[in-house]
Amino acid sequence: MIAEGDKFVTRKTFHGTHKGEFMGIPPSGRTLNVSLIDVVRIFDGLVLEHWSVGDNLGMMQQPDVIPQPGENVEPSH
Numbered sequence: 001m002i003a004e005g006d007k008f009v010t011r012k013t014f015h016g017t018h019k020g021e022f023m024g025i026p027p028s029g030r031t032l033n034v035s036l037i038d039v040v041r042i043f044d045g046l047v048l049e050h051w052s053v054g055d056n057l058g059m060m061q062q063p064d065v066i067p068q069p070g071e072n073v074e075p076s077h
Contacts, residue, residue, distance in 0.1 A: 008040045018063050028063040 002009045013035045018028045034054060041049040060066040 006041050008042065010038050010040075011037075012036050014044055023067055025063055030063055032059060032062045034059045 013033055015031065015033050018030050018032050019052075020027055035058070036052060036054045040047055041053045057066065060067050
């Protein structure tokens, strides 16, 4: 965590096993890792603003929903 003034930044990685349907994707049984960066602005003990950025592309590449860079992709006709 980094804090400066009224803003706090965290970087975190969540780990889990894809055991159930997720966003319409059937379970793959694979371990998934999702990284996030959050910025929160706090004033008088209250969260006034929150911004979050997640690696959605990386998350969708892990269960093979989106191919990894350099992988051959068969065009759909």
